[in-house]
Amino acid sequence: MSFKAIKFVLLGWLLLVLPIGGSSRAADGELPEYEVKAKFLYDFAKFVEWPAENSRADTPIVIGILGRSPIGSELGRIIRDKTINGRRLVIKIGTSIGDMDQCHIVFIGRGQEKPLAEIFKELKHGHALTVGDVKDFTKAGGMINFIIEDRKVWFEINDATARKAGLTISSKLLNLAKKIN
Amino acid sequence: MKKPPLFMDWADRVQARPSGLARRRSNRAGQLGVSILTFILVAALQTASAIDPSSTNKTASADMAIEDIRALMNIPVHIQREERPLNESAAAISVLTQDDIHRSGAMSVPEALRLVPGLDVAQVDSQRWAISSRGFNELFADKLLVMQDGRSLYSPLFSGVFWDAQNPLMEDIDRIEVIRGPGGSLWGENAVNGVINIVTKSAKDTQDLYATAGGGGFERAFAAIRDGGKLGEDLYFRVYGEYSDHSDSELVNGTPAHDAWQSGQGGFRMDWDKRDNGGDLMTFQGDLYTASLDQVFNTFVASRGSVLLPFGNPIGAGPMPDDERTDGGNLLGRWTHSFSSSSDLQVQAYFDRTERETIIFGDYLNTYDIDVQHRFALGGRNDIVWGGGYRVYDDRMQNTPTISFNPEHQTTELFSAFVQDEITLVEDRLRLTLGAKIEHNDYTGFDFQPNGRLLWTPTERQSFWGAVSRAVRTPAEVEENAIINNVLKPGPGGVDAQLEGNPNFESEVVNAFELGYRVQLWTNVSLDLATYYNVYQHLRSEEQGTPTISGFNEYIPVTFGNELHGDAYGVEVAPTWQVADFWRLRPAYTLLKLHVGDESGGADTTSAAMMEGESPQQQFSLRSSWDLPYNVTFDVTVRYVDRLTYFGINSYVAGDARLAWRPSKNWEIALVGQNIGNAHHAEFAPTFIGTQRTEVGESGYARITWRF
Numbered sequence: 001m002s003f004k005a006i007k008f009v010l011l012g013w014l015l016l017v018l019p020i021g022g023s024s025r026a027a028d029g030e031l032p033e034y035e036v037k038a039k040f041l042y043d044f045a046k047f048v049e050w051p052a053e054n055s056r057a058d059t060p061i062v063i064g065i066l067g068r069s070p071i072g073s074e075l076g077r078i079i080r081d082k083t084i085n086g087r088r089l090v091i092k093i094g095t096s097i098g099d100m101d102q103c104h105i106v107f108i109g110r111g112q113e114k115p116l117a118e119i120f121k122e123l124k125h126g127h128a129l130t131v132g133d134v135k136d137f138t139k140a141g142g143m144i145n146f147i148i149e150d151r152k153v154w155f156e157i158n159d160a161t162a163r164k165a166g167l168t169i170s171s172k173l174l175n176l177a178k179k180i181n
Numbered sequence: 182m183k184k185p186p187l188f189m190d191w192a193d194r195v196q197a198r199p200s201g202l203a204r205r206r207s208n209r210a211g212q213l214g215v216s217i218l219t220f221i222l223v224a225a226l227q228t229a230s231a232i233d234p235s236s237t238n239k240t241a242s243a244d245m246a247i248e249d250i251r252a253l254m255n256i257p258v259h260i261q262r263e264e265r266p267l268n269e270s271a272a273a274i275s276v277l278t279q280d281d282i283h284r285s286g287a288m289s290v291p292e293a294l295r296l297v298p299g300l301d302v303a304q305v306d307s308q309r310w311a312i313s314s315r316g317f318n319e320l321f322a323d324k325l326l327v328m329q330d331g332r333s334l335y336s337p338l339f340s341g342v343f344w345d346a347q348n349p350l351m352e353d354i355d356r357i358e359v360i361r362g363p364g365g366s367l368w369g370e371n372a373v374n375g376v377i378n379i380v381t382k383s384a385k386d387t388q389d390l391y392a393t394a395g396g397g398g399f400e401r402a403f404a405a406i407r408d409g410g411k412l413g414e415d416l417y418f419r420v421y422g423e424y425s426d427h428s429d430s431e432l433v434n435g436t437p438a439h440d441a442w443q444s445g446q447g448g449f450r451m452d453w454d455k456r457d458n459g460g461d462l463m464t465f466q467g468d469l470y471t472a473s474l475d476q477v478f479n480t481f482v483a484s485r486g487s488v489l490l491p492f493g494n495p496i497g498a499g500p501m502p503d504d505e506r507t508d509g510g511n512l513l514g515r516w517t518h519s520f521s522s523s524s525d526l527q528v529q530a531y532f533d534r535t536e537r538e539t540i541i542f543g544d545y546l547n548t549y550d551i552d553v554q555h556r557f558a559l560g561g562r563n564d565i566v567w568g569g570g571y572r573v574y575d576d577r578m579q580n581t582p583t584i585s586f587n588p589e590h591q592t593t594e595l596f597s598a599f600v601q602d603e604i605t606l607v608e609d610r611l612r613l614t615l616g617a618k619i620e621h622n623d624y625t626g627f628d629f630q631p632n633g634r635l636l637w638t639p640t641e642r643q644s645f646w647g648a649v650s651r652a653v654r655t656p657a658e659v660e661e662n663a664i665i666n667n668v669l670k671p672g673p674g675g676v677d678a679q680l681e682g683n684p685n686f687e688s689e690v691v692n693a694f695e696l697g698y699r700v701q702l703w704t705n706v707s708l709d710l711a712t713y714y715n716v717y718q719h720l721r722s723e724e725q726g727t728p729t730i731s732g733f734n735e736y737i738p739v740t741f742g743n744e745l746h747g748d749a750y751g752v753e754v755a756p757t758w759q760v761a762d763f764w765r766l767r768p769a770y771t772l773l774k775l776h777v778g779d780e781s782g783g784a785d786t787t788s789a790a791m792m793e794g795e796s797p798q799q800q801f802s803l804r805s806s807w808d809l810p811y812n813v814t815f816d817v818t819v820r821y822v823d824r825l826t827y828f829g830i831n832s833y834v835a836g837d838a839r840l841a842w843r844p845s846k847n848w849e850i851a852l853v854g855q856n857i858g859n860a861h862h863a864e865f866a867p868t869f870i871g872t873q874r875t876e877v878g879e880s881g882y883a884r885i886t887w888r889f
Binding site for chain 2: 151176
């Protein structure tokens, strides 16, 4: 391919990248999507009550991440040295549902491919708060779903599903949710 | 990136509350004043509540937490596109999962590749396979780049893959990604019609003890064992070993073909994964293998030597049995450092040694490779990956009268640099990817491989994609400086066609235009469709010169040239139908129309017909997977492959079936039937290196597997 052609292509790319990529959006206080979602996960833990056998004061709160997701590393940075009600927080990252066995919160990443129905069936006997960020997550049986509207992260909560799993979600959090079932 | 300070948000919200404070947004100083006042108020409240520590403190911290959440809901985010699900790629991509591989009963990577829609997989004999995508299938199919964990399996000697030297533990393969179509800008040279990437599981996922053993007809006997462990915090490892013994395939008349072989391979993998704590990921892996193969080569009746028979002497030739052997090993290290969740740096280096000794050539190759890749987000709309690599091939040949190389020892270098930008034109709807790779190799200098892809997702359930690419297939050593003696008629009075390398051999080029469509039709039916139109230039031709007679023998010089061109179009359709909870059907259809022509004045009369007739025009397959009660699974795949006109090989229908029972978590029994349909059928014929024509026979095996 001739040099001229290469120059043309490069110029075209620069013209596309600069006006589109260099938009002012980038500068005004934007955060990466998963940094915000990770902070939410940490905050959710403050507003959920698990059944007594999962809430012993000397045990850590385990947040499981199912499937590869950028939320894992973000969450790691946030929960370091933090406690909720005196309990420390740990993250467990796994690719199979069995890994999520003893988790208090399970975040189901977008990258994993198992059907949601199968995941919820396996988690049914535990008392994990299920959180996700795909369409129809709560319809499929999940408890909290992240939605992005107008470039901001909101969340919807299916309280009935949570109560069935033995969890009590504080009304303060329910009030902030976009839609309560 | 600036984060709004929390107390300023507090102040803004306090201002907005209708309870009494007036909203004064216009005056900055006024705002600041109110903020300071509110801050003092809040501080006062906090100290007040400190007097009664019990419930008020809890309520205050709960309120703070609620305000945290409210604040989070007001922060604008930029969407991260990592770990994108498959259906958001602008390419014809298929992924074989470990589950697919396990349930198919495939004992090797080529057998597993039969499951991929659009791939042309033909078994040449017991140990060799011709695998390609979108045409040009040959023993050394040179238009398909194959890699394992980032290490190239493509031999620079013949521009192809020696599949008998690739024996990873099938159980430890996490997935096989297959991209049909040029992958030049990301993957580089020789990814002309496709890229196959075999990805093994991380050591963390293979901590249990795994053992398997079995035997049968063609797969005479096999055994493998793998164990993993933890060496320290976040440091995982695994070690494996495997052995397999394959019997002969069959000649056309049904007798054994004398191509049985045995292979042993072992290796390790270590992963040090500190990413959960904001640290790095380091991976070390290595394998060692050895294989001993029976084979029969059409060659000179001569033992291994390094001197060409002087012209004029009687030329003798015929099929010679051989004890071929191949050994090798590799060592790979990879370091990934995350700067943030949208930016990381990866450095990878590997060493690979492979040796092969046959009666027609000997090859001792060392490969050294280092690759660097940096990914980062630019603004809110660009995801950029760029990097470079350097590779050295240090190849020593052992010449024989049949195949000789000049010089016998060659060291070649390959430099590459690439960049790719994924631009979000319309959020969640339209994405443009532009990329290019520039490479420099010792044979053809610089090669430029640009590509552009567009992905349009009009609704949640469907997406369209299109791509325009240029990719290049760089010369193999054999095309540049080898001499291959193809004895057409033994002497005296014999005829020898002497195929000569051409130091000016150019790279083959493809310009590809692709369109694809993916749709989720109903909850249980999805469809993946890809079409393409490829234009090929500078395809390898064999230019025949004027024959000369010397003494009693005729000598026909044939030189490699680049005088052919071609075009191809085709369609690949792969629906998936989840018929019921326990039953999934996956049909697939492939159509290929390839036409190859001669530049005017070219002297190659046969290659065009060979290229057109060495891949099937149509292929159809149907995969059915049942989950039966009592932990029984049953999988059947039936395939139809169209005839290969050049070889006179008929179309065939064959099936594989696997019935497995897993009575407990720890062990599993499986019965597998392979190539069932007719007693034996031919799938390919030897090209380039003369061996016997063999056929694939029906066979089966049983295996038992333990996991602890």
